[in-house]
Amino acid sequence: MLSAQSLFQEILDDDASFRLFCSIAASGEAQGGWENGRIAALVPASQRDLAPRIVRHGADEDKHGRIFNALLKKRGLSPVDVPPETDYTMLLERQGIGLAHEQLKRDEPLSEQDVITYLAHSRVTEQRASEQMRLLLKHFADHPELGRAVKMISNDEDNHLAYCHEELLRFARAGHGRLIQRILRESAHAEIRVYRDVSLAVMADMGAILHWSRAKSALLAAGIHAVYAYERLIGWRRMVTLEPPARRDALGGAAPAEPEFA
Numbered sequence: 001m002l003s004a005q006s007l008f009q010e011i012l013d014d015d016a017s018f019r020l021f022c023s024i025a026a027s028g029e030a031q032g033g034w035e036n037g038r039i040a041a042l043v044p045a046s047q048r049d050l051a052p053r054i055v056r057h058g059a060d061e062d063k064h065g066r067i068f069n070a071l072l073k074k075r076g077l078s079p080v081d082v083p084p085e086t087d088y089t090m091l092l093e094r095q096g097i098g099l100a101h102e103q104l105k106r107d108e109p110l111s112e113q114d115v116i117t118y119l120a121h122s123r124v125t126e127q128r129a130s131e132q133m134r135l136l137l138k139h140f141a142d143h144p145e146l147g148r149a150v151k152m153i154s155n156d157e158d159n160h161l162a163y164c165h166e167e168l169l170r171f172a173r174a175g176h177g178r179l180i181q182r183i184l185r186e187s188a189h190a191e192i193r194v195y196r197d198v199s200l201a202v203m204a205d206m207g208a209i210l211h212w213s214r215a216k217s218a219l220l221a222a223g224i225h226a227v228y229a230y231e232r233l234i235g236w237r238r239m240v241t242l243e244p245p246a247r248r249d250a251l252g253g254a255a256p257a258e259p260e261f262a
Helices: 004-013 015-042 045-074 088-094 101-105 112-140 147-210 214-233 235-239
Strands: none
Touching: 004 015, 004 112, 004 147, 015 045, 015 088, 015 101, 015 147, 045 112, 045 147, 088 147, 112 147, 112 235, 147 214, 147 235, 214 235
């Protein structure tokens, strides 16, 4: 039976597919860490109180990258280059979503609208990350190799999502509600397209590594297209709602100590 658990277990059991999976994940997390670090450094004076939370967000992303690399090292594997068609972060940037790396490389303060753009983009992508990690948590929380990493990363992603809700609601109360909703909708529609394209690319690469049959590959591709059709029709709405989070000030205070995964 083809299920999310059996599919991921197959990827996990093979060194080459596991290597690609962890390399893609580590690369994306490292990019997120760099972006948050630059945004924290460039936050306008009016939003300096937000900087420590952005720093914490970036530190968590960097930590996740190190965790995936440590999982590779534990198996005696090294990262591989990430195929461009699977680079979720950069593909979103090419769609004009979020803040461009060229802008972040300049030492020019961001505007308040830039900060809102960053938070709205993060609210959408953290929704995806939170859902993906909860799926892994459901099936692999007790796995001897992945369990601790999945629990930690899932908790962090839930914190990031709560933080985005809280800060965007603060900006909405300050009169930016229409801007926030426009950016959220644009980000959500772009994200679901990129997620579909990246999912198809990753599954094609995994299929080549694991020698999947044409029938299995076609079935997985059909499933990805079905998810996209649902998200395009109605699923995108979950990415644009804003609600007071159960976790308040989720990124306040110091980050917890990082455990050893190597």
